[in-house]
Amino acid sequence: xxxxxxxxxxxxxxxxxxxxxxxxxxxxxxxxxxxxxxxxxxxxxxxxxxxxxxxxxxxxxxxxxxxxxxxxxxxxxxxxxxxxxxxxxxxxxxxxxxxxxxxxxxxxxx
Numbered sequence: 108x109x110x111x112x113x114x115x116x117x118x119x120x121x122x123x124x125x126x127x128x129x130x131x132x133x134x135x136x137x138x139x140x141x142x143x144x145x146x147x148x149x150x151x152x153x154x155x156x157x158x159x160x161x162x163x164x165x166x167x168x169x170x171x172x173x174x175x176x177x178x179x180x181x182x183x184x185x186x187x188x189x190x191x192x193x194x195x196x197x198x199x200x201x202x203x204x205x206x207x208x209x210x211x212x213x214x215x216x217x
Contacts, residue, residue, distance in 0.1 A: 118147075130155045138162075173213050180209050 120142040121129075133139060133150020140147040148159040 126156050130157045132156075133159065177209050177213055181206060 119137075119139045121139065122143050123141040123146070126139065126141060131139070132155050133148065133152070135150060135152035137150040138147055139150075139156070146161045147164070148156060149162055150159065
């Protein structure tokens with residue numbers, strides 16, 4: 108029988124304005140997240156909060172309108188994100204490159 112070993116880490120959080128005002132020196136490897144923006148920074152033990160760049164976690168959120176537009180671009184449609192394809196039809200199907208370009212438009216180039 109396998110035993111599940113669960114360990115948890117809780118990172119420091121704070122409001123963006125408070126973290127900017129305090130301008131903390133983050134320890135090497137310390138991660139702090141802005142609770143109101145979801146952005147975070149990784150300390151190097153040398154630079155303060157305001158000097159550090161934000162982490163690029165590789166994901167962003169899209170608004171409902173951006174998602175609707177993206178779906179309409181792939182499947183065609185009237186702006187409601189629902190598309191207008193019929194089952195078994197290949198009309199309105201985007202290629203892999205078109206989908207990649209569209210996702211890059213919404214989430215940025217990766």
